[in-house]
Amino acid sequence: MYRVLIADDELIERKVLYKTLTKELGDQCRIWQAENGREALELFDEHDIQIAVLDIEMPGINGIEAAQEMRRRKSECSIIFLTAFDDFSYAKKAIGIRVLDYLLKPCKEEELISVLDEAMRLADKAMQEGKEEEELNIPEPALFKTSAELNTGDGQVRLHKVAEAIRQYMEENYVKDLSMQDVARVMNYSEAYFCKLFKQCFDKNFTTYLTECRVEAAKNLLKEPMVNVKEIGEAVGYNDSNYFAKVFKRVTGISPTEYRMSIFNRK
CATH class of the missing domain: 3.40.50.2300 (Response regulator)
Structure with missing residues (x-):
């Protein structure tokens, strides 16, 4: 418990x-x-x-x-x-x-x-x-190294560019143990400001978005019949297959195996 x-x-x-x-x-x-x-x-x-x-x-x-x-x-x-x-x-x-x-x-x-x-x-x-979680060593992205760079031009254009930079970074790194602090740091924002900015960009919080990234990636991998569900869970960042199945079902309404069967039944 x-x-x-x-x-x-x-x-x-x-x-x-x-x-x-x-x-x-x-x-x-x-x-x-x-x-x-x-x-x-x-x-x-x-x-x-x-x-x-x-x-x-x-x-x-x-x-x-x-x-x-x-x-x-x-x-x-x-x-x-x-x-x-x-x-x-x-x-x-x-x-x-x-x-x-x-x-x-x-x-x-x-x-x-x-x-x-x-x-x-x-x-x-x-x-x-049995020990403290290690700090991630994540390379800085090429875009938006300082928040000052966002203070020029049209506000909506800037927001769109920030959203694209965050989306690209998370799609490339979702398999890692990402936290909001990790991404805020590499984007050179304070945690509080980044949280507010993230909500403005995606209309959801960081953890929900990260989970959805992982589930979408899992859906694509489930199209491959020769890859088992446990391997797919590990490939998208979940070492515990039971936990992966639980998260997948909460997001999609069905288990990974049921989702895979629905794909093949449509063919």
Whole structure:
């Protein structure tokens, strides 16, 4: 069972989030609730939390401060911000925190579950390796090495070029353990700004887009009858074939094997 913590000072929002996660992931996770950052840190230590979903604006110790302390205490923990601050004025203070994703309230349920799925995969990876996740050594792309280069010309043209650069980079690197921070870094943006920019470009969060890239690549590979499903999962970034099948079915509604059969039945 994965150990998940949700922290939000708004009782109704916290209860709704708890109910959503329990409904979708209750058979896989134990979930604790905190109403402020101080209580969140106590539960974090007491239960050795693997995944933390934090609001940013909380009384006393806020979400940024709690996340910084969580990262110091347990570097492999997956931290997700779920906030109503669309300008990320608070999140900009957390550039040094390796946050898995920023989600804006109200958040689509499928996006939230997609991010939690990725957090669980990373928890599995951390347990299997028995050590902290290594930093990726990713080469910088040729386009947009500084954000200043985007401050000229028509805004929509610039946004289109940024979207194409991000899309190309992720299509070339989706098989790696990419995080939002990795791509933000190579694009030379702060994490908070890149998160907002990404949502503007693709109308979805980073983790959902990454998952869709992997699933689309898997669909193409499933057209090859001589390649087994486990090999296809590994080829698109999933070393656990069961996890790959779970993600594929959540995105497409059918299993990889069923998808393959549907292809051949149409021929």
